[in-house]
Amino acid sequence: MDKNQVAQALEEVATLLQLKKDASPFEVRAYENAARTISALDDDIERLVKEGRLKGIPGLGPTITRRIEELVTSGRLSFLEELRAATPSIKLELLRIQGLGPRRINAIVDQLHIASLEDLERACKEDRVAALPGFGKKTQEKILQGLAFLAEHGHRYLYPVAEAEGLRMREALASRPEIVRVQVAGSLRRRRETVKDIDIVASVADDADSAIRQRVMNFFTGQPGVRQIVSKGETRSSIILASGIQMDLRLVTDRQFPYALHHFTGAKEHHIPLRRRALSMNMTINEYGLFRGKEPDLELVPCKDEVEFYAALGLAYIEPELREDMGEIEAAERGELPTLVEERDLRGVLHVHSVWSDGKNTIRELAEACCERGLSYLGITDHSQSVGYANGLSVENLQRQWEEIDRLNAEFAGRLVILKGTECDILKDGSLDYPDEVLARFDFVIASIHSHFTLSPQEQTERMLRAIANPYVTIIGHPTGRLLLERPGYTLDIEAVIEAAARHGVFIEINASPQRLDLDWRYVRKARDRGILIPIDPDAHSIAGLADMHYGVGIARKGWLSAADVLNTRPLEELVALLQRRKASR
DNA sequence: GCCGTTTTCGGCCCGACTGTTTTCAGTCG
Numbered sequence: 001m002d003k004n005q006v007a008q009a010l011e012e013v014a015t016l017l018q019l020k021k022d023a024s025p026f027e028v029r030a031y032e033n034a035a036r037t038i039s040a041l042d043d044d045i046e047r048l049v050k051e052g053r054l055k056g057i058p059g060l061g062p063t064i065t066r067r068i069e070e071l072v073t074s075g076r077l078s079f080l081e082e083l084r085a086a087t088p089s090i091k092l093e094l095l096r097i098q099g100l101g102p103r104r105i106n107a108i109v110d111q112l113h114i115a116s117l118e119d120l121e122r123a124c125k126e127d128r129v130a131a132l133p134g135f136g137k138k139t140q141e142k143i144l145q146g147l148a149f150l151a152e153h154g155h156r157y158l159y160p161v162a163e164a165e166g167l168r169m170r171e172a173l174a175s176r177p178e179i180v181r182v183q184v185a186g187s188l189r190r191r192r193e194t195v196k197d198i199d200i201v202a203s204v205a206d207d208a209d210s211a212i213r214q215r216v217m218n219f220f221t222g223q224p225g226v227r228q229i230v231s232k233g234e235t236r237s238s239i240i241l242a243s244g245i246q247m248d249l250r251l252v253t254d255r256q257f258p259y260a261l262h263h264f265t266g267a268k269e270h271h272i273p274l275r276r277r278a279l280s281m282n283m284t285i286n287e288y289g290l291f292r293g294k295e296p297d298l299e300l301v302p303c304k305d306e307v308e309f310y311a312a313l314g315l316a317y318i319e320p321e322l323r324e325d326m327g328e329i330e331a332a333e334r335g336e337l338p339t340l341v342e343e344r345d346l347r348g349v350l351h352v353h354s355v356w357s358d359g360k361n362t363i364r365e366l367a368e369a370c371c372e373r374g375l376s377y378l379g380i381t382d383h384s385q386s387v388g389y390a391n392g393l394s395v396e397n398l399q400r401q402w403e404e405i406d407r408l409n410a411e412f413a414g415r416l417v418i419l420k421g422t423e424c425d426i427l428k429d430g431s432l433d434y435p436d437e438v439l440a441r442f443d444f445v446i447a448s449i450h451s452h453f454t455l456s457p458q459e460q461t462e463r464m465l466r467a468i469a470n471p472y473v474t475i476i477g478h479p480t481g482r483l484l485l486e487r488p489g490y491t492l493d494i495e496a497v498i499e500a501a502a503r504h505g506v507f508i509e510i511n512a513s514p515q516r517l518d519l520d521w522r523y524v525r526k527a528r529d530r531g532i533l534i535p536i537d538p539d540a541h542s543i544a545g546l547a548d549m550h551y552g553v554g555i556a557r558k559g560w561l562s563a564a565d566v567l568n569t570r571p572l573e574e575l576v577a578l579l580q581r582r583k584a585s586r
Numbered sequence: 587g588c589c590g591t592t593t594t595c596g597g598c599c600c601g602a603c604t605g606t607t608t609t610c611a612g613t614c615g
Contacts, residue, residue: 026598030587061588099604101613136606186615199615236602248615250602263600268615275599286600 001072002495003038003045009077010035010064016083018102019091021110033059036269036325038068046072090115096154097146099139107132121147153244155485156194159551160514163188165241166198169223173249176219178204178212180254185264189320191554193517194484197246199264203257210234213251220249256288258303263287269325270318277313277329321557326525338562341536343553345563347571348377349546350421351446351477351509351537356401357382358390360542363401363408363418369543371415377572380405381421381446384433390450392425395438402441417572419443423477428452430466432473439472444579446509446537448477453490460492468500474582475535475567476501478511478518486515494523502530505582507567509537510559512552513545524559533578534559535567 014031017023037059038045048054049072054065071077094105094117112128114120121144123129130140166184173182179202183189186199204212213234221229221239230238230246238248252260263271264287271285278285283292283301290312291298303309307317315332319340322328331337352366353359361369363380370378382401383392393401405418412418423446425433432439432447439445447467455463467473479497480489501508508527511518516539519527527534536552538545556566563569570578 024587027587029598033588059588063587099613103612134606134611138605142604197615231603233603238603264615266615268599272599279599284599288601 001046001075003041006045006068006071007035007039009071009080010038010068013067013077013080013083015092015095016080016087019087019095019105020083021106023102030059030061030064034064034068040326049073088115090117090119093117094120097143097150099142099146104135104139107134117147117150149240149244156196157243157245158194158484158514159188159191159517159554161243162195162198162245165243165245165247166200169198169200169220169247169249172223173200173202173216173220176216178208178216180205181257183261185250185261186248186266189265190267190323191321191558193514193521193555195245197248199248199250201250201252201257201261201264203252203254203260206253206255208253216251217249250287252288258305258309259285259289260287262306262309265320265323267324270323270328273325273329274313281313283313319557321554322560324558326522338560338565340557341553341561341563341566341569343550345566345569346375346536346549346553348375348379348568348575349538349540349549350377350379350419350444350475350535350568351381351423351511352378352540352546353382353423354380356380356391356393356397357387358541363404365543366540366546367408367412367416367418369546371412373546375416377417377419377575379419379421379444381423384422384424386425386427386433387450392433393422395434398422398438421446423448424473425450426463426467428455428463430463432467432470436472439470442472443576444474444582445472446475446477447473449481449490453481455490457491457493460490461496464492464497465500468497468504468506473506474579475507475509475537477509477537478513478516478539479508480518480520482518482520483515484517489518494519495526498523498527498530498532501527502532507533507535509535510552510555511537511539512548512550512555513539514548514551517551517555519555519559521555521558524555524561528559528561528565533567534561534565537568 010031014028017031018028037057049069054060054068067077067079088109091105091109094100108114111132112123114123124140124144129135129143130137166188170182170184173179182202185201187195188198204216217232217237220237221232225242226239227242228240230240235251236248238246240246250260250264275285283290290301290303290309292301293299301312303312310317316335316337318328318332354361354363354366367378383390385392385394402420405420409418420443422442426447426449427433480494482489508519510524524534536549536556538548540546540548
């Protein structure tokens with residue numbers, strides 16, 4: 001049993017507890033805190049339990065410690081099983097409806113005997129929900145809308161979709177004379193791989209009156225492409241766009257802007273320890289400011305931006321991407337935060353498909369595009385022979401492709417170097433799709449899985465480990481195979497993959513395609529900690545796909561990578577030397 | 587359920603908006 005399974009069980013306890021009628025919100029929070037504590041552990045959970053070292057970890061008291069010990073030693077948690085047995089699954093489903101929380105769910109399910117979403121819809125249409133005490137017509141209407149929304153858009157959105165909407169609205173608001181500062185916040189600013197909604201923070205002059213605020217809010221809710229106005233006030237309004245994504249605007253005075261921007265950037269998990277820290281320094285934080293002292297003698301600690309905000313708390317500036325409660329506050333306190341990699345640090349690209357397999361552009365077109373982007377090397381990695389659907393290259397065609405690359409390298413000399421690579425399939429048994437004597441002739445080899453996704457976790461892990469042990473493999477491509485919002489990755493032991501890659505000197509890519517963003521940023525940091533260099537690879541199938549590097553850089557930053565941790569920030573000579581060293585170590 | 591250089595009891599991060607209420611509960615982020 002690993003710590004993630006333990007954390008998941010504790011989170012499930014928290015979710016089920018809040019659906020109990022007499023639930024204490026603080027008990028719920030205790031389990032949520034414990035889940036976070038566990039998932040942030042560096043030590044092996046089984047060893048901690050065996051050695052009795054759970055005690056003393058802040059956030060784990062006697063009860064939760066006992067429950068974790070039961071779970072880890074027996075593989076079961078009787079408390080969780082009792083909660084599951086006592087909680088109708090419909091209550092969990094109803095939690096996904098906007099505007100329905102535990103209290104109302106309990107009222108609905110227990111008093112109206114609702115057992116399915118269809119039951120709830122019928123009860124609304126028959127006005128039985130509105131008749132419940134504390135409910136009314138409008139609440140009932142909101143529930144119906146929530147049901148419809150869940151059916152249509154019960155999912156999250158990929159980063160690029162949300163980014164485009166967010167930037168468009170920011171531009172529109174920035175053009176208004178009432179607006180002083182405006183910024184996209186929320187999970188979008190933190191560059192999460194998917195987002196549920198878009199948060200925008202804007203400021204008006206400190207002396208702006210109610211009429212000015214209303215003008216801004218009218219402008220916001222009156223934008224083209226607004227499908228529905230969810231709520232509208234003078235400090236907060238919420239709309240649903242034609243794409244189905246929800247967008248919130250928070251309006252503050254310009255003096256409040258840095259605090260509000262910080263507040264709405266989140267993550268909530270980052271704020272909780274930060275506020276605790278503030279309290280211990282005799283300060284409090286809310287979205288309108290950082291205050292010293294206690295009510296009613298609060299004194300604003302002036303900050304003109306977030307840098308000063310963190311400084312007032314005795315911390316180095318924490319980049320938005322890092323605000324996930326993953327140890328960033330402790331690192332900021334010690335001044336050990338990394339300088340994060342930026343797009344302009346990239347010197348070349350290593351994972352690009354051409355018309356030789358399933359790409360849309362010729363190598364020459366791709367090379368020109370790389371020159372325009374100021375890159376100095378391009379690794380061409382078409383698919384290998386067994387990938388029929390993607391027009392994988394036979395050994396004969398490889399020979400012809402290499403001749404073309406040689407000609408182009410002569411032509412582009414002094415501007416760009418084209419490297420001979422391959423995205424070689426890892427076959428079912430972990431062997432590679434070209435024989436060793438062919439693999440030996442590439443400048444580098446990306447090995448990826450594109451088939452047999454349903455092997456058992458053990459088989460899938462062994463398959464990957466065998467590929468990593470192959471002395472010709474340079475980079476592991478999209479290591480989990482996930483497609484965001486479509487399918488989970490193949491089940492394998494990613495920690496074992498990282499460990500093996502570190503041992504064999506194999507690089508693991510961040511696949512920058514916004515549907516993949518694989519390796520996940522949570523593991524990027526672990527790979528970095530094991531000394532693995534990470535290439536940021538566009539997996540481009542066209543010139544336009546080269547721009548996906550932008551998303552890969554976001555994930556690299558979330559994974560705490562500095563330029564030195566990224567393979568393709570290296571100048572050509574250094575990259576070639578690294579690839580040759582790999583070859584020589586065989 | 588956890589925690590303690592004020593506390594072993596009484597706190598626990600904080601505020602906006604909505605709707606059903608006549609002062610506040612529920613939900614959300």
